[in-house]
Amino acid sequence: MFLRILIANRGEIALRIIRAARELGVQTVCVYSQADKDGPWLEYADEKICIGPGAAAESYLRVDRIISAAEIAQVDAIHPGYGFLAENAHFAEICRECKIEFIGPSPEAMGLLGDKIVCRKMAREASTPVFPGSEGAVEDEEEAIEVGRRIGYPLMVKASGGGGGRGMRLVRDEALLSGALLAARQEAQASFGNGAVYMEKFLEGGRHVEVQVLGDKHGHAIHLYDRDCTSQRRHQKLVEESPAPRVEGEKRNAVARSAAELIRRAKYAGAATVEFMMDGDQNFYMLEVNTRVQVEHPVTEMVTGVDIVKATIQIAAGEPLAWRQRDVKLRGHAIECRLNAEDPDQGFVPRPGTIDRFRLPGGPGVRVDTHVRRGYRIPAMYDSLIGKLIVWGATREEAIAKMRCALEELDLGTIRSTIPFHRRLMRSREFIEAELDIHCIERMYGEKGAFPS
Amino acid sequence: MIDIRKLKELVRLMVANELTELDLRDTEEQVTLRRDSQSAGAGAAEGSVGSGTAGSRPVAVAEGGPRSAEGGGEEGLLRVESPMVGTFYSAANPDALPYVHAGTAVGPETVVCMIEAMKIFNEIKAECSGTIERVLVKNGDAVEFGQAIFLVKPS
Numbered sequence: 194m195f196l197r198i199l200i201a202n203r204g205e206i207a208l209r210i211i212r213a214a215r216e217l218g219v220q221t222v223c224v225y226s227q228a229d230k231d232g233p234w235l236e237y238a239d240e241k242i243c244i245g246p247g248a249a250a251e252s253y254l255r256v257d258r259i260i261s262a263a264e265i266a267q268v269d270a271i272h273p274g275y276g277f278l279a280e281n282a283h284f285a286e287i288c289r290e291c292k293i294e295f296i297g298p299s300p301e302a303m304g305l306l307g308d309k310i311v312c313r314k315m316a317r318e319a320s321t322p323v324f325p326g327s328e329g330a331v332e333d334e335e336e337a338i339e340v341g342r343r344i345g346y347p348l349m350v351k352a353s354g355g356g357g358g359r360g361m362r363l364v365r366d367e368a369l370l371s372g373a374l375l376a377a378r379q380e381a382q383a384s385f386g387n388g389a390v391y392m393e394k395f396l397e398g399g400r401h402v403e404v405q406v407l408g409d410k411h412g413h414a415i416h417l418y419d420r421d422c423t424s425q426r427r428h429q430k431l432v433e434e435s436p437a438p439r440v441e442g443e444k445r446n447a448v449a450r451s452a453a454e455l456i457r458r459a460k461y462a463g464a465a466t467v468e469f470m471m472d473g474d475q476n477f478y479m480l481e482v483n484t485r486v487q488v489e490h491p492v493t494e495m496v497t498g499v500d501i502v503k504a505t506i507q508i509a510a511g512e513p514l515a516w517r518q519r520d521v522k523l524r525g526h527a528i529e530c531r532l533n534a535e536d537p538d539q540g541f542v543p544r545p546g547t548i549d550r551f552r553l554p555g556g557p558g559v560r561v562d563t564h565v566r567r568g569y570r571i572p573a574m575y576d577s578l579i580g581k582l583i584v585w586g587a588t589r590e591e592a593i594a595k596m597r598c599a600l601e602e603l604d605l606g607t608i609r610s611t612i613p614f615h616r617r618l619m620r621s622r623e624f625i626e627a628e629l630d631i632h633c634i635e636r637m638y639g640e641k642g643a644f645p646s
Numbered sequence: 647m648i649d650i651r652k653l654k655e656l657v658r659l660m661v662a663n664e665l666t667e668l669d670l671r672d673t674e675e676q677v678t679l680r681r682d683s684q685s686a687g688a689g690a691a692e693g694s695v696g697s698g699t700a701g702s703r704p705v706a707v708a709e710g711g712p713r714s715a716e717g718g719g720e721e722g723l724l725r726v727e728s729p730m731v732g733t734f735y736s737a738a739n740p741d742a743l744p745y746v747h748a749g750t751a752v753g754p755e756t757v758v759c760m761i762e763a764m765k766i767f768n769e770i771k772a773e774c775s776g777t778i779e780r781v782l783v784k785n786g787d788a789v790e791f792g793q794a795i796f797l798v799k800p801s
Contacts, residue, residue, distance in 0.1 A: 227792055243790040244731055247682070258791060261731035261763035265788035291764070545664055573666055 195269040202274030208234040213502040222266040226252035234564040270294035279485040296509040302461040306482040310353040321451040324478040326393035344394045352381030353389040398630040402437045403468040404452035405493045414457035416449040423629040433489035434528045438627035448477045495527035495585040526589040530615040532580040537614035545573040550606035554599035558585040712774040726796040728789040732763035736785045776800040
């Protein structure tokens with residue numbers, strides 16, 4: 194096991210990693226920017242090192258300063274958390290060259306699964322269900338038209354090196370295909386330096402269901418079942434739950450097993466999430482693979498009893514997975530509500546401010562992952578996530594009831610936050626009856642303006 | 647020409663509402679104000695005024711360079727801060743004399759120390775004029791970004 198690790202992140206995930214490391218007896222060093230000098234999570238670390246001014250590009254994304262900090266603090270490994278450098282193969286490569294363990298997959302595994310065309314091919318080989326689409330990169334217009342006729346419209350032209358919604362074009366008609374192809378290629382080349390594009394059938398509506406997987410350095414891979422993250426607004430998740438409601442057991446098991454198989458074939462060591470869209474007939478189609486720990490990992494931890502963040506550290510230290518697939522059982526139901534410093538009545542616009550009251554809910558099955566405390570001033574320059582409220586119940590109904598109570602107890606003062614949104618959502622017919630699709634929140638809310646009462 | 651009082655009011659509003667960027671335009675004028683939100687006190691607001699053109703020039707926020715020291719017997723002294731993370735060395739090599747010591751006169755281009763990171767040695771310059779009042783770290787100490795390494799009495 195490592196003696197000391199460096200956490201190259203901030204906020205709630207930095208605290209989460211510090212806790213996991215300390216439980217394993219590992220010392221912690223946390224880097225921070227000048228804007229985060231009063232970050233409450235820093236007090237939990239054994240050491241802290243300032244690596245730059247507030248702007249992420251000059252601090253949390255500065256590979257050179259993070260590596261320097263790792264060297265002067267003499268750490269064995271770096272945990273990147275999520276966001277920032279977590280999916281940066283170049284950073285993982287540099288860690289390796291500097292003989293510092295990167296707590297995550299190898300640059301090779303990251304590269305394989307991060308290249309969408311390669312990932313699709315590997316998924317097909319692993320029997321992981323994918324959207325009907327092109328075999329590989331679409332070379333020319335003629336091929337594109339042929340693919341379009343085979344898979345039907347609407348379809349998506351997507352960048353292989355892409356992410357974050359860029360380098361993608363939705364095409365509803367063959368007449369618009371060649372224009373979309375050109376535009377997607379150009380955007381892909383400009384954004385990622387890689388103009389390769391492929392095509393996939395597009396699913397209208399549907400639910401976002403993802404599978405959590407863990408792989409170790411000894412060739413083992415297991416899944417930790419699924420999460421439903423359909424409650425989204427503009428591709429930003431707001432609520433997640435596990436297991437995904439109204440999914441047949443055998444279909445759940447099959448897609449989860451295929452996700453584990455994909456990870457195993459990629460020789461992936463660490464935590465990953467295979468994202469799918471699910472249609473009305475419970476067919477799954479892979480969207481992409483996220484090669485990192487995700488924000489919503491707690492819901493999986495609550496229903497499986499597996500500490501995912503601890504597992505990432507153990508895996509990186511070379512330990513084999515402590516569970517075989519048959520050891521992993523789903524128990525009960527968990528829901529997570531993301532607490533963002535945003536105004537839901539004003540299009541979820543970010544609203545930094547100061548936490549002037551602070552009361553957290555508690556009791557059995559209630560968990561809060563947050564870095565904030567009373568008096569904390571939320572900086573404007575990072576994402577607006579201030580915490581996560583997670584509950585566990587024996588059934589989904591009990592979990593919802595518990596979440597309602599917990600949301601009533603939760604008080605973060607006068608800041609604008611997503612708390613009122615969650616309170617309303619937990620009382621909505623759509624959520625209670627699990628009749629959600631990815632456009633649901635936008636329909637219920639409208640683009641701006643208040644939730645209809 | 648934008649009324650300076652209007653500009654001052656805009657800056658005050660920005661600070662009061664913790665805004666980092668404000669962009670106002672009409673058919674004749676355009677004002678863009680950008681501030682570094684973690685600066686202490688009133689914030690370092692910078693403005694660029696153009697007329698009728700869409701898109702504003704990016705404004706570089708000045709970082710680094712010696713800052714006035716506050717409190718702790720440091721009044722009136724400038725802090726030379728580390729611009730990087732690494733290991734502080736007071737001399738070019740173990741056999742050499744230190745670059746500076748208390749009393750050494752320095753100018754903006756005077757090399758005051760080396761900071762090593764990832765086996766690369768970086769010469770750090772004073773970027774101010776005066777005399778070294780105090781050396782705050784020892785040879786071989788680890789230093790973080792922004793850490794004060796020298797106090798300089800300005801000339």
